[in-house]
Amino acid sequence: MSQLGERLREARESQGISISQASVETRILQRYIVALEDGEFQHLPGDVYARGFLRNYADYLNIPAEELIDLYRRERGLSEPIRVVPVTSAPRVRSMMVPSFFGVFFVVLVLIGASYLALSTLNVVGQGAQTPVAQAATQAPTPPPLPTSAPRPTDAPAVAVAPTSVVGGPAGGVPLNPATPSPTVDPSAPIVAEVSTDPNGGPGSWLEIRVDGQTVSRKVLGAGQSLPAFKAQRDFWVRAGHAAVVSVVVNGQKQCCTAAPGDVVTFSWPPR
Numbered sequence: 001m002s003q004l005g006e007r008l009r010e011a012r013e014s015q016g017i018s019i020s021q022a023s024v025e026t027r028i029l030q031r032y033i034v035a036l037e038d039g040e041f042q043h044l045p046g047d048v049y050a051r052g053f054l055r056n057y058a059d060y061l062n063i064p065a066e067e068l069i070d071l072y073r074r075e076r077g078l079s080e081p082i083r084v085v086p087v088t089s090a091p092r093v094r095s096m097m098v099p100s101f102f103g104v105f106f107v108v109l110v111l112i113g114a115s116y117l118a119l120s121t122l123n124v125v126g127q128g129a130q131t132p133v134a135q136a137a138t139q140a141p142t143p144p145p146l147p148t149s150a151p152r153p154t155d156a157p158a159v160a161v162a163p164t165s166v167v168g169g170p171a172g173g174v175p176l177n178p179a180t181p182s183p184t185v186d187p188s189a190p191i192v193a194e195v196s197t198d199p200n201g202g203p204g205s206w207l208e209i210r211v212d213g214q215t216v217s218r219k220v221l222g223a224g225q226s227l228p229a230f231k232a233q234r235d236f237w238v239r240a241g242h243a244a245v246v247s248v249v250v251n252g253q254k255q256c257c258t259a260a261p262g263d264v265v266t267f268s269w270p271p272r
Contacts, residue, residue, distance in 0.1 A: 002037075002038065002039020002075060003071060003075070004036070004039060004068060004071045004072055004075055005036060005037040005038050005039040007063065007068070007071075008036055008037045008057065008058075008061065008063075008068075009037045011061040011062075011063055012037075012061060015061065017061075019033055019034065022057070022060065025060065026056055026057060026060050027252070027253055027254065028053050028056065028057060028252055029194075029249065029252060031043065032044060032053055032252065033053075033057065036050075036053065036054060036057060039075065041072075041075075041076050045190075045192040045229065045231075045251075045252075046190065046192070047076075049192065049251060049252060050072070051069055051072065052252075053252060054068055054069060054072055055069065190231050190232065190233060191230075191231065191232040191233070191234075191235070191236050191250065191251065191269060192229055192230070192231055192250070192251055192252075193229065193230045193231075193232065193236045193238075193248060193249065193250050193251075193269065194226065194227070194229050194230070194248070194249045195207065195209065195221070195226065195227045195230075195238060195246065195247070195248055196221075196225065196226035196227070196246075196247050196249075197221050197222065197223055197224060197225055197226070197245050197246055197247070198223065198224070198245040198246075198247070199223055199224035200223065200245075202223060202242075202245065203220075203222070203223070203242075204220055204221050204222040204223045204225065204242070204245065205220070205221055205240050205241050205242035205243065205245055205246050206219075206220050206221075206240070206241035206242070207219060207220070207221050207227075207238060207239070207240055207241070207246070208238070208239045209227075209230065209236075209237070209238045210236075210237040210238075211230050211231075211232045211236060211237075212232050212233055212234045212235060213234070213235070216230065221246075223245065235268060235269065235270065236250065236268065236269045237266070237267070237268045237269075238256075238266075238267050238268075239264065239265070239266045239267075240256075240257060240264065240265050240267070241264055242261070242262060242263075243256070243257040243259035243263050243264065243265035244257070244259050244260060244261045244262070244263060246265075248267055250269050255267070255269065
């Protein structure tokens with residue numbers, strides 16, 4: 001039996017809290033809470049999400065979160081984080097030789113002499129180049145003859161008119177997210193999405209699901225049914241034909257759908 005799971009279960013039962021109540025108040029799915037209390041960490045979506053669930057659940061039960069996270073790392077066999085230990089003594093700094101006054105004075109004199117010679121050479125070259133330029137400036141070019149007739153109105157250049165474009169919204173469905181600039185997604189952070197329908201959802205809903213731009217499912221999901229968790233690296237997209245009975249949970253948090261009966265809703269994560 002997992003020592004971590006025993007502490008979580010004892011803390012919950014001592015406060016008279018059921019698993020369903022804890023799931024509603026922490027917004028963590030019931031199967032993830034059961035996996036934490038049973039020590040079945042392989043049923044969690046990943047190490048990052050498992051530690052997040054554990055921290056939220058520990059705060060909810062008033063248990064020190066860091067102590068439980070250390071216990072979780074030992075039970076799962078993860079290595080200890082690398083600690084940076086400061087050096088015990090300050091590094092040596094090499095001393096620099098201070099140049100003497102006479103050496104600096106000599107270098108300054110050399111630079112001043114080189115600058116004077118360069119300016120003198122430029123002045124001589126400039127004076128020699130001004131003579132042919134002045135002579136050429138005295139000869140004014142002959143102006144071209146004036147046109148004998150005015151151009152006809154038809155010779156005026158045509159003005160190009162930029163075409164206008166009409167931007168339309170997506171065809172079909174009611175988009176859940178407004179049009180906003182796409183956020184930067186860390187490619188190393190996975191997206192775990194789960195789709196299910198309400199048990200009292202009548203005939204269910206028609207669904208189309210895309211993961212990282214690829215269509216992975218297109219079917220009718222009956223009432224009270226759910227699909228296996230989808231894992232995406234860039235984006236997750238779903239369109240529901242009867243969105244009022246559809247529930248979409250992303251990374252353990254419910255994000256969709258709140259709609260009227262019969263509404264068609266398009267949902268995407270990250271929001272765009």
